[in-house]
Amino acid sequence: MNRKRGTSRDEWASQIAALEQGTPPARKEPITVDRIVTTALRLVETEGFDALTMRRVAAALETGPASLYAHVRNKAELDDLLIGTLSRNVSLPAPDAARWRAQFVDVCAQLRDQFLRYPGIARAALSAPPNNLDTLRITEGMLAILLAGGVAPQPAAWAIDAALLYVSAYTVEASLRGVVDRDEMLARLRMLPVSRFPHTVAHVDKINAGDGHERFEFTLRLLLQGLEG
Incomplete structure (x- = not known):
């Protein structure tokens, strides 16, 4: 063996x-x-x-x-993937005809918060049309909300475009606020000659008012007021 x-x-x-x-x-x-x-x-x-x-x-x-x-393939594709990844984190509600305005604002606010976590990333959303299904999912959900509210397809499509542009612009500006000294800006406005800028000087505090995201919600609700429901 x-x-x-x-x-x-x-x-x-x-x-x-x-x-x-x-x-x-x-x-x-x-x-x-x-x-x-x-x-x-x-x-x-x-x-x-x-x-x-x-x-x-x-x-x-x-x-x-x-x-x-x-x-x-390139940086542009990476940018598109990043926006798609953040869009995936946004929850879309079942459209409710009684709450369509609030639902629309909430979707925009969710996307805003995703962008604010990553300073300046909204510039990627502005650089090129979306090619990502996760990003297109957001516009599909927003369109469903507006249609449920009785908004006609054409103004609904344009309103979505305007709202998404505003979300991007708002968050890009927010990423720059660390550079802009608000107190310094207010001081400069107050130094303007009243004879040439009477309304600006008189309402400096109102021009720069707003806590948290008050301005954000105000602008979106103002946009929605122009849509027929």
């Missing part, structure tokens, strides 16, 4: 040597679209949208830009 050959002395010595060399390095996690998007969002959240480049994302993933291009 043949006995199975045991480990040779040389093989045994190799195993001992491997132990002394320590544990082999762990394999790198593969590059995927989800990892690229998650890393890009983390960069924007901590450093702002201006810091986002394909090279920066590649560096954060400890790889080269060429590895990213195998999954994401």
